[in-house]
Amino acid sequence: MSDLSTVEANRIEMQSRLDLAKSQAERNKLGQFATPPDLAADILDYARSLFSPETPVRFLDPAIGTGAFYAALLRAFPASQIAEVVGYEIDPHYGQQTAALWSDTPLRLHITDFTQASSPDAHKATLLICNPPYVRHHHLDSAEKQRLQAQVWRAAGVRLSGLAGLYCYFLCIAHEWMADGGLAGWLIPSEFMDVNYGEAVKEYLLSAVTLLHIHRFDPDDVQFDDALVSSAVVWLRNEAPPPDHTVKFTYGGTLAQPRITRHIPVSRLRAARKWTQLTSDSAPASQTHLRLTDLFTIKRGVATGTNKFFILTPAQIDALQLPMECFTPILPSPRYLNADEIHADDQGNPILDRKLFLLTCDLPPDTIEARYPTLWGYLQSGVAAGIHERYLCRHRTPWYAQESRLPARLLCTYMGRRTEGSKPFRFILNRSKAIAANVYLMLYPKPFIAGLLDDDPALARSIWETLNAIDPEMLTGNGRTYGGGLHKMEPGELGNIPAGDVLALLPHAVLLI
Numbered sequence: 001m002s003d004l005s006t007v008e009a010n011r012i013e014m015q016s017r018l019d020l021a022k023s024q025a026e027r028n029k030l031g032q033f034a035t036p037p038d039l040a041a042d043i044l045d046y047a048r049s050l051f052s053p054e055t056p057v058r059f060l061d062p063a064i065g066t067g068a069f070y071a072a073l074l075r076a077f078p079a080s081q082i083a084e085v086v087g088y089e090i091d092p093h094y095g096q097q098t099a100a101l102w103s104d105t106p107l108r109l110h111i112t113d114f115t116q117a118s119s120p121d122a123h124k125a126t127l128l129i130c131n132p133p134y135v136r137h138h139h140l141d142s143a144e145k146q147r148l149q150a151q152v153w154r155a156a157g158v159r160l161s162g163l164a165g166l167y168c169y170f171l172c173i174a175h176e177w178m179a180d181g182g183l184a185g186w187l188i189p190s191e192f193m194d195v196n197y198g199e200a201v202k203e204y205l206l207s208a209v210t211l212l213h214i215h216r217f218d219p220d221d222v223q224f225d226d227a228l229v230s231s232a233v234v235w236l237r238n239e240a241p242p243p244d245h246t247v248k249f250t251y252g253g254t255l256a257q258p259r260i261t262r263h264i265p266v267s268r269l270r271a272a273r274k275w276t277q278l279t280s281d282s283a284p285a286s287q288t289h290l291r292l293t294d295l296f297t298i299k300r301g302v303a304t305g306t307n308k309f310f311i312l313t314p315a316q317i318d319a320l321q322l323p324m325e326c327f328t329p330i331l332p333s334p335r336y337l338n339a340d341e342i343h344a345d346d347q348g349n350p351i352l353d354r355k356l357f358l359l360t361c362d363l364p365p366d367t368i369e370a371r372y373p374t375l376w377g378y379l380q381s382g383v384a385a386g387i388h389e390r391y392l393c394r395h396r397t398p399w400y401a402q403e404s405r406l407p408a409r410l411l412c413t414y415m416g417r418r419t420e421g422s423k424p425f426r427f428i429l430n431r432s433k434a435i436a437a438n439v440y441l442m443l444y445p446k447p448f449i450a451g452l453l454d455d456d457p458a459l460a461r462s463i464w465e466t467l468n469a470i471d472p473e474m475l476t477g478n479g480r481t482y483g484g485g486l487h488k489m490e491p492g493e494l495g496n497i498p499a500g501d502v503l504a505l506l507p508h509a510v511l512l513i
C-alpha cells in the first residue's frame with residue numbers, strides 16, 4: 001500500500017468526486033454524509049485511549065462509505081494490532097471505488113445492506129466505529145420498518161418505535177456483531193436523547209451494555225458539514241454495566257478536550273427525560289442549538305377583534321357593494337384547508353373553495369365617508385352593533401384598523417388535536433398573497449434565507465416538507481397541552497424547536513453566517 005497520507009489524500013478527493021456525482025436528494029435518501037477527516041481522526045484516537053493495547057482489533061464499520069474511519073484506524077493503531085477489518089456499504093457508487101482504493105489492505109468490504117447481513121458466530125468485532133445513515137423514518141416504508149423492528153428485537157431485545165430514524169436500527173442491530181467486551185463509538189444525531197422514540201435506545205444503552213461516554217458537539221462551533229450540526233458520539237462497551245455505574249457526559253470543545261464534563265449516575269439518567277440538558281450550564285441544552293427562531297421571525301396571525309364583522313366572503317362584499325381595494329385575502333381556518341399547499345390564481349389570491357377577505361383599511365373616518373360611502377355605512381352598522389367597543393377595537397386607532405401582516409410563505413397551525421392518522425400541527429406552504437388570522441403562526445424567513453428562497457423556489461418546498469416531518473412529539477413537547485388533548489403552540493415555543501433538519505437543507509456557507 002502507498003503511504004497513509006497519499007491514500008488519505010486520494011480518498012478525500014474520491015469522496016468529493018463521488019458526492020458531487022449525486023444530487024442532494026439522492027444522498028439524503030441513503031444518509032450519505034461523510035465524516036470530516038479530522039473528526040474521524042479524533043474519534044479513532046479516542047477509541048485507542050479506551051482500547052487495551054493487548055486486545056487484537058477486529059474492526060467493523062457497518063456503513064463505511066469511502067472509509068473515513070478505516071483511514072483513521074490505520075493511523076491510530078499499530079498495524080500489528082489490527083487483526084481483521086470488515087466494512088459494509090449498500091451503495092455500489094461508493095462501494096466499488098472504496099473496494100478499489102483499499103484493495104491491497106486487509107479490508108473485507110461487503111457491498112450490500114448491513115441490516116440484512118447475518119452476523120458472524122465467532123470472531124466478532126472488538127472495535128466498531130460507525131457514522132450510520134441518518135435517514136428519517138418518513139423515508140422508510142412500513143414493510144421496511146417492520147423488517148427492521150423485527151431485526152432489532154432479535155439482535156438486541158429492543159422494541160423500537162416506528163418514529164425512529166435508521167441510525168437507531170443500525171445501533172441496535174450491530175449489537176449482535178460485537179464481541180463480548182467490544183468497544184463501539186457511534187457518531188449519531190443527538191436527537192434520540194430528548195425525544196420519545198429515543199427512550200428504547202436509552203434503555204438499551206443503560207441496561208444491555210455499559211454506556212461509557214456521550215460527547216455532544218456544540219453546534220455553534222460550526223466545525224462540521226451540514227448534516228452533522230447536532231451530532232453526538234456515543235461510546236459503549238458490550239458488557240453488563242457495573243453496579244453504581246456512572247456515565248461521562250461531555251459537551252463542546254473536542255472529544256479529548258471537552259468544554260463541559262459531568263459524570264452522571266445511571267439512576268439519574270433513568271429518571272431524566274432529556275439527556276441533552278444534563279450537560280448544560282444553566283440554560284437547557286436546546287438553547288445552545290440553532291433553533292427555528294434563528295432562521296425565522298415567527299408571528300401570530302392577525303387578531304381581528306371580531307372575525308364575523310371584519311372577514312367577509314366575496315358574495316358579502318359584493319352584496320354590500322364594498323370597495324375591493326380595502327380588502328386583503330385571508331386564509332380560512334385550517335379545518336377548511338384540504339391540502340397543506342396553497343396555490344394562487346393570476347392575481348395572487350388563494351385557490352380555495354372557501355374564499356375570504358379581511359377588511360384592511362385604516363384611512364381616517366372622514367376620508368372613508370367621503371371616498372367610500374358604502375364602507376362608511378358598513379362601519380356605522382358596526383358601531384351600532386357595539387363592535388368598536390370590543391377590547392381589541394377599543395385599543396386601535398381608528399377602531400377598525402388591523403394589525404399589519406405581510407403574506408408568509410410558511411405557516412403553522414396554532415392549535416390542534418392529535419387524532420389517529422393526523423398531526424396536531426400542520427405546516428402550510430402558501431404560494432398566495434393571503435395573510436392569516438391568529439389560528440396560524442406565520443414564519444417569515446430571516447433575510448439570509450429569504451434571499452436563498454428567491455433564488456431557489458424548490459428550497460421553500462424542501463423546508464416546508466422538513467418542517468412537516470418534525471416529530472409531532474417534539475412540537476407538542478414544546479407547546480402546551482390542554483384538557484381533552486388540545487395542543488397549542490405560541491410563536492416563542494415554535495421558535496424553540498431545534499433547526500437542525502432545516503439547516504441541513506441550506507448551503508454550508510449559510511451556516512457560517
Ligand SMILES: C[S@@+](CC[C@H](N)C(=O)[O-])C[C@H]1O[C@@H](n2cnc3c(N)ncnc32)[C@H](O)[C@@H]1O
Nearest residue numbers: 033034035063064065068089090113114131133
Ligand atoms: C453517514 S455515511 C458515513 C460514511 C463513512 N463511514 C464516513 O464516516 O464518512 C453512511 C453510509 O452508509 C451507507 N448506507 C446507507 N444505508 C446502508 C445500509 N443499509 N447498509 C450499509 N450501508 C448503508 C451510505 O451509502 C453511506 O455511505
